[in-house]
Each structure stands twice: as structure tokens, then as C-alpha cells.
Amino acid sequence: MGGKRLIFFLLILFLALMAAGCKVPAGKGEGEESLKLGLIPVEDNFPFFVAEQEGLFARAGLEVELVPFNSARDRDLALQAKSIDGEVADIVATALLRKGGTPVKIVSLTMGATPAEGRFALVTRPGSAVSRPEQLKGASVGISENTIIEYVADRLLQGAGVEPGSVQKVAVPQIPERLQLLLGGRLEAALLPDPFATLAEKKGGRVILDDTKINRNLSQVVLIFREETLKEKATAIKKLLQVYAEAAGLVSSHADKYRELFITRARIPAELKDTYLSPKFSPPQVPAKTEVADVQEWMVAKKLLPAAYSYEELVDPTFVPGGRENK
Structure with a gap:
């Protein structure tokens, strides 16, 4: 019996040493890659x-x-x-x-x-009489409130000499919905990223302000x-x-x-x-x-x-x- 106990003990010790040898080294946690x-x-x-x-x-x-x-x-x-x-x-x-x-x-x-990467544009509705930024005063402008969209809109307007508070901002978080409201004439203008800005142009909208045309990328x-x-x-x-x-x-x-x-x-x-x-x-x-x-x-x-x-x-x-x- 004593011999069997010794063999059993040695087997357990061998398995324990093997397990210790297979442990993941410090700093190489599972899923690190x-x-x-x-x-x-x-x-x-x-x-x-x-x-x-x-x-x-x-x-x-x-x-x-x-x-x-x-x-x-x-x-x-x-x-x-x-x-x-x-x-x-x-x-x-x-x-x-x-x-x-x-x-x-x-x-x-x-x-x-660079300014050429990632175009955002302020686009008017098809048939709009607005052709210059200053004509947007009092107009409805679709944005996504408290987001990068509104930041870009504000900075583009300010850069063109238009106070952001002088336009009527309309919160439309979903870009496809904002585009449809613009094309349907329910918004005078909207701030859109590409490819939606390009699509709005294709359907008759006019680009008033474009962040790829300025000297910084907003x-x-x-x-x-x-x-x-x-x-x-x-x-x-x-x-x-x-x-x-x-x-x-x-x-x-x-x-x-x-x-x-x-x-x-x-x-x-x-x-x-x-x-x-x-x-x-x-x-x-x-x-x-x-x-x-x-x-x-x-x-x-x-x-x-x-x-x-x-x-x-x-x-x-x-x-x-x-x-x-x-x-």
C-alpha cells in the first residue's frame, strides 16, 4: 500500500508541475490579441x-x-x-x-x-431661393442636436459670418429622415454628410457651405x-x-x-x-x-x-x- 501511495503522490506532483508550466505568462492574458x-x-x-x-x-x-x-x-x-x-x-x-x-x-x-476627407455640407431644398449663407437667417435648418453635426453646422455658419442662433434649428437625428424632409420641402436646409449631401445635390439641392472648401476639417x-x-x-x-x-x-x-x-x-x-x-x-x-x-x-x-x-x-x-x- 505504501508503494501505491508513493506512486499516486508522484503522479499528482507531476501533473501539478505540468499545469504550472502551461500557465500563461504574466502580461499575456487570454484574449490579448x-x-x-x-x-x-x-x-x-x-x-x-x-x-x-x-x-x-x-x-x-x-x-x-x-x-x-x-x-x-x-x-x-x-x-x-x-x-x-x-x-x-x-x-x-x-x-x-x-x-x-x-x-x-x-x-x-x-x-x-485633411479637409478633403469626410465631407459635410449645408444643402438647401430643391427649388429654394437661398443661394448665400446670409439668406439662411430665420430659415429652418435640419441638424442632429448636441452632436458633431450641430458643431459642424455652427462652425460653418460662423465662418460665413452667420450667427448660428439666427437660424431655426430643427432636430432630426436620423440622417435619412433629415434628407427626406429636405427633399420634401419641409426643411429649408440641412447639414448632411456624404454620400447624403451628394444625393441631395443630385436631386436638386444646392450646397451653400462645404467643410471640404475651408482650411480646416471640422x-x-x-x-x-x-x-x-x-x-x-x-x-x-x-x-x-x-x-x-x-x-x-x-x-x-x-x-x-x-x-x-x-x-x-x-x-x-x-x-x-x-x-x-x-x-x-x-x-x-x-x-x-x-x-x-x-x-x-x-x-x-x-x-x-x-x-x-x-x-x-x-x-x-x-x-x-x-x-x-x-x-
């Missing part, structure tokens, strides 16, 4: 769809799940609930998430490094993550940005190759499928301090924030090469 990213299927996010199709995530040793959302609200709620690790959003949404108790930070721009799109994810999955996020840079280059230099994917994944309206072109995308870089400050200045004036956050509270520049800042 996996990321769940919340996206709305629009042109802003197209490089991620290209990366998925071309197998670039897998080639980089990443498991990336692109989780689709139909609205920014649902996307943000998922991030707050920790159902996703990060999302593609904007500076307004980033500040509001932090204000609401979800500490997030921007790691890079995904669109808007509608910057950013990639954000919860702070805990930045710490736990830093390596994966750096790889993700490298993959994004490669995919952005493919889109910018071989747009025709991905046209069918662009039409379907970016939800391009049927009327534009043969003519509307994919935008170009710049390499990863963090937003400029001046842009982050200006958005927050607007938010404080709108009482969306009690005070502005510091740049360092909203942006982590360590994930892009050399901490490259957009100028």
Missing part, C-alpha cells in the same frame, strides 16, 4: 471592411470582430456596457462618454486628417478605446493601427478594386452606385490640440460639458508612430 470594434456601416469606416476582406487582421496575428450598429447611441451604449472594446466615433462623443463615467481615449484619427472621425483596454491590449491596438494604415493605403490607391465592397458595406444609395467615389484616407495620427480644444469650447458653451478636459485626458498619442499629431 483579440478586439471587438463597434462600427456604423458608413464610408468613414471603409478601411476596416477592406482589412477584414483581405485577411489583414489574421495576417497580423489579430482576431478582430467588427460589430455593426445602426446608430451612434447603440454603439456608445455597447461601449459603456463593455460589450465592445472600442469604437469609431468623434470628439464630441468621446468627451460625452468620459463625462458619463466611461473613461475613453482617442488613439488616432480615422478620417479628417468633421474629424476618431478611434477610441476604454482606458482599461488601452492597458490590457496595447500590443493588439498598435497592430490594429498598423493594419488600418495598410488598408487605408489600399483604399486610397486601388479604389476601383474595392468598389463593390464600398457600395455594399458603406451603404451607398442606389442612385449613386455608379458615380460616387470612395474617399481617400490618411495614415494614423492623433487630432491636433487646437481641434480637440475647439470642439470642447463649443460643448462648454452649449452646456454639454461643465469644463473642458485636458488634451491628455482625451488623447493617447503613444499608439501612432512617433505620436504623430495632425496639423
